[in-house]
Amino acid sequence: MKHVALLDYGSGNLRSAQRALEHVGATVTVTADPAIVLEADGLLVPGVGAYAACMKGLREVYGDRMIGQRLAGGRPVMGICVGMQILFDRGVEHGEQAQGTGQWPGVVEELQAAVLPHMGWNTIEVGEGSEMFAGIEDERMYFVHSYGVRRWEFEGDELTTPPLVSWAKHEDDRFVAAVENGALWATQFHPEKSGDAGAQLLRNWVETL
Template identity: 70%
Template sequence: MSAKRVVVLDYGSGNLRSAVRAVERAGAEVTLTSDFDAALEAAGLLVPGVGAYAACMAGLREVKGDRLIGRRLAGGRPVLGICVGMQILFARGVEHGVETEGCDEWPGVVERLQAPVVPHMGWNTVDVPAGTNLFAGIEHERFYFVHSYGVRDWTLVTNDRTKAPLVTWAQHGDDRFVAAVENGPLTATQFHPEKSGDAGAALLRNWVRSL
């Protein structure tokens, strides 16, 4: 059986080469590109992201990535967002008092963490929901985070993907935030699976197998 084709979206943000290598090791045939049609047709689309929310959204819009994500999801085609690539899937982000519109695939606000030490950097356990496919076999593992912002207060019962999403949470200090979401074809992680050793590799294999 031939390997599934995955596009890592090149829009000027993210640890692109390490993401490509990690998804290749997970068993996919990977292309790094900003080409709209190639990304639309691939079995899976990975949206990376590091840095400021506003800068990521500007870069994403420049390559029509927001429209690409919407088109893929409308057709039930899988998308995986990582770090700020997860954050931009929410309705908006607020950094330094500046509010930026996101892709609005999920309602919710990305805001600065309120823990005593920010950024949140290093390995952390996560609270995985029942029924997860993404974390199958790695429910009790630790994952690598590096971020100062997150979705801290989020309740989503349902949306146009018909079923309530499976939400994985993590704790930093007294602050609880969304660590991952599984919602039909749309999946996202706040942590970096490509930096999370064996657990991250297993998570990416789970995602590639689902394509």
């Protein structure tokens, strides 16, 4: 049975994420203890609320360092919702900029839509060859957000395989819905709130650990 550390940094619906992971067969420890975080088979980083507040909480428990240490050793990390957004360079909310962890270049900004937040079930434009969406390529996922990454800025080269990006649209605005980048996976939507399809996605992740 795989052990997942669920990072507790004051942001995120920890209980629903814990239940969802346990449902697909993982053992879960809710913690900010670096020893547990670094030794676990996988690290799940949740996130709900404002970008700047999430980054403040993450830095207070040295979560940004722990994410970096795990990834430097090829140890799996998955971010959900704002837990995905903080993996990018920066976020802009109400004109205020906050620095993210910088795992990927890009800016989290307000979606260009008449109705916000984007809340409810939506389809995904799944990237070809996705492991994350294996068996659920045509399923809908549950979103609750007003901000997202509207432009993907990471360019691969002959030495670097670019991440696999999946997209979604709210009204006419297209944004990053999920990223698969070696040991680092992330979703803008909430798999823990996405029923059987979300459970299968989490199962797919746990099986890679």
